Amino acid sequence: MKLTSSLVWLRRDLRVFDHVALHQALLASERVYCVFVYDTTILNDLPRCDRRVDFIHASLAEVAAELQQLGGYLITRHGDPVDEIPALAEELGVQAVFCNHDYEPQAIARDVTVAKALHAAGRRFHSYKDQxxxxxxxxxxxxxxxxxxxxxxxxxxxxxxxxxxxxxxPYNIEPHAAHFAPPPKRPPKLPTLAELGFEPSNLKELKIPTGxxxxxxxxxxxxxxxxxxxxxxxxxxxxxxxxxxxxxxxxxxxxxxxxxxxxxxxxxxxxxxxxxxxxxxxxxxxxxxxxxxxHPHVVSAAFKPAYDAIAWETGPEADELFAAWCEGRTGYPLVDAAMLQINQTGWMHNRLRMVVASFLTKDLGIDWRRGEAYFALHLNDFDLASNNGGWQWASSSGCDAQPYFRIFNPVAQSEKFDAEGKFIRRYLPQLKELSNKEIHAPWLAPRMLSAGYPPPIVMHDEARKRTLERYEVVKKPAA
Structure with a gap:
């Protein structure tokens, strides 16, 4: 027997095609509403100018337009989904909420809370595999x-x-579009970025395609x-x-x-x-x-418990080294260019993600969690599972990670993967006059750098020795 009405909760699935939850709701219901909640438990911790919010905002405009073409409409809410979803379900009088799985620990806990609230009100909660x-x-x-x-x-x-x-x-939508709830006489307008408390980012300037x-x-x-x-x-x-x-x-x-x-x-x-x-x-x-x-413990701890015993560098000197890494002034051009790329665009080339992560953990001896958190704040594509997995791979603390004694040489990586220095010159124009050979290790250049590019904050060979000593703890049997 068909449900009278249902609500589809969009989260990490901002599209109106091949969408499992939407397909299942349309099959099961006479009338289907769609909602996206701007989650304040996430948004409140973000800077007021964030490319990801811009991306979501632009992508939702396309979702709303597509739903309108199919005869439906998009509802948006701004608040904590734990409150907003049950309240909206009550307001609309729906019998069930449909969504797609999210595998992050906080998201799982959120969904459990929402499901309990819905069940207490006599409503169903259905979640599906989609991503x-x-x-x-x-x-x-x-x-x-x-x-x-x-x-x-x-x-x-x-x-x-x-x-x-x-x-x-594929989970087709169009054949079942007749079950979309038609918009009211005054369809709800999508909120502006300003109404959400955000400012436009440089997303359009970067020409990042959305939706x-x-x-x-x-x-x-x-x-x-x-x-x-x-x-x-x-x-x-x-x-x-x-x-x-x-x-x-x-x-x-x-x-x-x-x-x-x-x-x-x-x-x-x-x-x-x-x-x-x-x-x-x-x-x-x-x-x-x-x-x-x-293994949800990986969110805050090493996948391999032995690696939690590593004594990372701390204190004011470590903080200064970390700041130099964040700001792209380590003295290693490939590392610095990569950090400037993420700071300016919110994206970093995958090879470079490995290089800068290795440099932070194994050249500077700084906890991988600090780098992971920096990426989480700045990456447009931040995904907890992939970001965590990548950082733990680089620090050798994760599953199937590189051995701790394999340490990327930032100069060798630069010479191999940016031999002509094209990428480096794009983000460090002050080095443009150096030759293709000199640009990978400017401190060895026989001429002075007029732009004042910094010398290396550590010497790789010396740092490598310290790292091998630091990681000796993982070889000792547990007490």
Whole structure:
């Protein structure tokens, strides 16, 4: 028997196509409303000028327009979802709330609280898998355990997909659009950024595509380059990545559509090695989501408990080193250019995320959690599972992480992946007169730098020795 009316709660799924919760609500209900809550428990801690809020705001405008085309409309609220969702459900008189899973510990706790409030009022709460292909316990070891090494997880993931390709079936919306609740005579207007307490960011100046249409354009463009991804992705001055990470974060794209498209391309003999490598990156994303779900302690502690015994640098000197890292004045051009990239654009090339994380933890000896928190504040595409997984990988404290004695040499990384210094010159124009050889280690240049670029705040070889000593604690058996 169909429900009289339902409410679809949009969160990390800002689209109106191939949307599981929306599809299920339309199938189950005579009338379906849609809402997005600007969550003050998150927004209150953000700077008043935040590109992510700008991105959400622009993407929601597209969602609202698409819903209107289909005969429905978008409701927005500004507050704590724990209060707003039950109150709106009461106001609309809906029988159920539909949404898609979120795997972060705080989000899980929030959903439990909302579900209890709804159930107490005689309403149902339905949540579905949408932002990943496989979740929770769907990919386990042969012994029924949770994977902690990526390659076996990837192999099991691919095997499961081959056995059940139906998981890529799209959840169509348009055939069921007649069940959208029609807008009232005076449809609610979307709030302005100012009404939300925010100022416009430089999102438009950076020409970052937003919404469903922006994700589609980026993906179409990437498909023309995907065959070279396996090589091009490592060079920050080259157009190698897909640039879809912020769209993954806010769900303006369908991961089912992306995987299905890449597999179809491979079946037709296209995509080259790059397509396979990019698919592996998508699987890494799901691997980290699975780790966070099963091991929520990683939010504040090392995945490997032994690494919590590491004595990180603290005090005023460490604070100054951290500030130099944040502000891009370490004296290592590739590190500094990468930090200026994130500060100015809210994005950082993946190769450089590894380089700067290694530099902070293993050259400066500063706790990975401080770097993780900085990225969380500045990345447009901040995702707790991936950000945490990446930082713990770099600090060697995570699952399937690089061994602690493998330490990126920032100069060698610069010489290998930005040999001509194109990326460095983009963010450090004061070094533009240096030769391609000199630009990677300016302190060795025979001429003075008129722009006053700083000398290295640490010498890598000396820092490496200190790191090896610092990490000796992880080799000692627990007492």
């Amino acid at each position: 990943v292909i496989f979740e929770k316990n769907e990919i386990l070891t042969q012994g029924g355990g949770v994977f902690s090494v990526f390659t076996p997880y990837k192999n099991a993931w691919l095997k499961r997909l081959a056995a059940d390709p139906s998981v890529l079936t 469903m249409s922006g994700a589609a354009r980026l993906f179409d463009d990437f498909l023309t380059r995907i065959a070279d991804y396996n090589v091009a992705r490592d060079y920050p001055a080259v157009k190698g990545p897909s640039y879809l990470s912020v769209h993954f974060r806010f769900g303006t794209l369908s991961v089912r559509h992306l995987v299905r498209t890449v597999l179809d391309l491979q079946e037709r003999g296209g995509g080259g090695e790059g397509a396979a490598v990019w698919l592996s990156e998508l699987i890494w994303r799901e691997f980290y989501a699975m780790i966070l779900y099963h």
